[in-house]
Amino acid sequence: MKSSQNPKLLIDRFGRKVSYLRISATDRCDLRCVYCMSEEMQFVPREQLLTLEEMIRIGTTAVSLGVNKIRITGGEPLTRTGILQVFQALGKLEGLDDLTVTTNGSQLARFAQPLKDAGVSRINISLDTLQADRFKTLTRNGKIEKTLAGIDAAIKAGFKGIKLNAVILKHRNHDEILDLIQFVEHRQIDISFIEEMPLGLISEHDRGESYYSSDQIKADIRQQHTLTKSLNQTGGPSRYYQLNHGASHIGFISPHSHNFCDQCNRIRLTAEGRLLLCLGKEHSVDLRRIVRAHPDTQQPLRDALINAMALKPEGHEFSLTEQPVIFRYMNTTGG
Ligand code: SAM
Ligand code: SF4
Numbered sequence: 001m002k003s004s005q006n007p008k009l010l011i012d013r014f015g016r017k018v019s020y021l022r023i024s025a026t027d028r029c030d031l032r033c034v035y036c037m038s039e040e041m042q043f044v045p046r047e048q049l050l051t052l053e054e055m056i057r058i059g060t061t062a063v064s065l066g067v068n069k070i071r072i073t074g075g076e077p078l079t080r081t082g083i084l085q086v087f088q089a090l091g092k093l094e095g096l097d098d099l100t101v102t103t104n105g106s107q108l109a110r111f112a113q114p115l116k117d118a119g120v121s122r123i124n125i126s127l128d129t130l131q132a133d134r135f136k137t138l139t140r141n142g143k144i145e146k147t148l149a150g151i152d153a154a155i156k157a158g159f160k161g162i163k164l165n166a167v168i169l170k171h172r173n174h175d176e177i178l179d180l181i182q183f184v185e186h187r188q189i190d191i192s193f194i195e196e197m198p199l200g201l202i203s204e205h206d207r208g209e210s211y212y213s214s215d216q217i218k219a220d221i222r223q224q225h226t227l228t229k230s231l232n233q234t235g236g237p238s239r240y241y242q243l244n245h246g247a248s249h250i251g252f253i254s255p256h257s258h259n260f261c262d263q264c265n266r267i268r269l270t271a272e273g274r275l276l277l278c279l280g281k282e283h284s285v286d287l288r289r290i291v292r293a294h295p296d297t298q299q300p301l302r303d304a305l306i307n308a309m310a311l312k313p314e315g316h317e318f319s320l321t322e323q324p325v326i327f328r329y330m331n332t333t334g335g
Contacts, residue, residue: 009066010267010305012312020069020266021062023055025077025086027271031104032140033128034204035167035196039140050273052082054291056089058269061301063090069098071124075271078107084114091119098122102165106142108150112157122161123154124192129173130183138172155187163190163251168217169210177220185248192238192251193217197279214239214254221250255280261315267308275305277312285311 010018028043029036050058059070070090077083078101091099101115102124115123127147129135135144154162164184168174177193184191195214198207218241221227230240230249237260238251254260261278268276273288285308287301294300 010062010309012309014312014314016264016312017066018265018267018309018312019067020071021059021067022071022073022266022268023059023086024074024269024271025055025072025083026075026080028079029074029076029104030079030106031076031142033104033126033167034138034140034202035169035207035210036200038200038202039204044272048272048288050269050271050288050291052080052085054273054288055086055269057291058273058287058301059086059090060093061298062305063093063095065302065305066095068096069100070096071100071102073102076104076106077101078103078111084111084118087115087118087120100124102126103150104139104142105147105150105154107146109146109153112150112153112159116157116159121159122163123159124163124165125151125154126165126167127151127180128166128168129176130179131176134173134176151187151189155189161190162187163192163249165192165194167194167196168212169196169205170212172205172210174212174216174220177217178224181221181225181243181248181250184250185243185246188247190249190251192253194253195256197255199279211256213256214252217252264312264315267312275308277308278315280315281313283311283313 012018026049032039032041062070072083072086074080087099087101090096099120100122101120103126105125105127108125125147128138132144135142151162164180166173166180168177180191193214195212196207196210218227225244227241227243227250228245230242232240232249237253237255239254241250243250268279269287270276273286273291275285275287277283285304287304290300290304
């Protein structure tokens with residue numbers, strides 16, 4: 001059914017139902033991960049960011065149109081002043097089955113319990129290494145203790161799901177795959193291994209040379225563990241396996257080796273209010289203009305979301321050898 005036939009649903013030209021919105025709460029971050037940002041980043045002027053109320057309004061409208069999962073991400077979402085308000089408001093929405101967050105964990109020791117209380121069900125925490133000096137290098141000066149304390153606090157708060165995200169780079173952290181596996185297995189949490197995506201111009205390393213494929217990661221893991229395809233696939237880009245028939249699940253996000261566009265159910269809202277229809281393409285709609293032009297009526301925002309479906313591209317390809325065609329960085333994209 002086309003969206004025009006049922007205006008309560010977001011369905012694109014290829015019949016894909018959009019049910020998942022990722023909101024970038026800020027493009028700013030307290031870390032500078034080498035694959036995500038350049039050393040000298042220009043951030044969006046604060047007055048151009050969506051206000052917390054505007055984020056809530058767009059999230060609420062999306063849920064009224066059939067979105068049942070929202071992830072708050074960034075930049076580092078937990079560095080945005082007052083962000084808890086957004087979680088608290090969205091957490092009350094009828095029809096929203098899953099309210100989730102992706103964080104670097106640096107602020108999580110104090111935020112884990114309030115997030116759980118606000119209705120956050122699942123949490124993704126980024127951790128690429130267990131070695132303090134490497135963490136410092138990969139994040140350009142981050143402190144691993146803070147993220148580890150954040151993980152402990154999340155486990156204590158008792159979320160329905162806790163998953164680590166690890167971007168694997170050859171010769172930087174690929175030798176830690178088995179250590180990371182041991183870390184999650186011991187804590188009965190999950191992990192996704194991610195192939196680096198060519199978003200934004202970086203000079204710190206060559207993305208082609210650092211490429212470490214999901215197939216290589218799986219082969220490394222299988223030297224010591226069994227991986228069984230999990231029945232719990234989420235419909236997202238991660239492909240999940242059960243580790244040693246135990247509690248931990250291992251996901252693989254493989255934008256280079258396994259394209260995931262045909263099942264794409266997601267849209268992204270940047271911190272300045274651009275609705276991005278595809279991670280790897282620039283098709284977008286300026287929702288900030290619409291919410292500011294129509295502060296008291298919902299219909300223009302609803303129409304904009306429904307009409308945006310006609311712009312969602314069929315898919316994208318990433319290249320390991322070409323310079324990126326996408327100049328926006330992952331922190332602006334709402335990764
Ligand atoms: N700051 C939070 C964090 O690090 O979890 C949330 C935002 S961050 C952009 C979301 C995820 O994107 C992180 O897991 C990070 O590792 C991943 N990421 C950032 N840049 C990437 C890139 N170029 N390729 C693949 N993943 C990337
Ligand atoms: Fe910050 Fe997350 Fe990007 Fe690292 S990956 S620089 S923590 S936004």
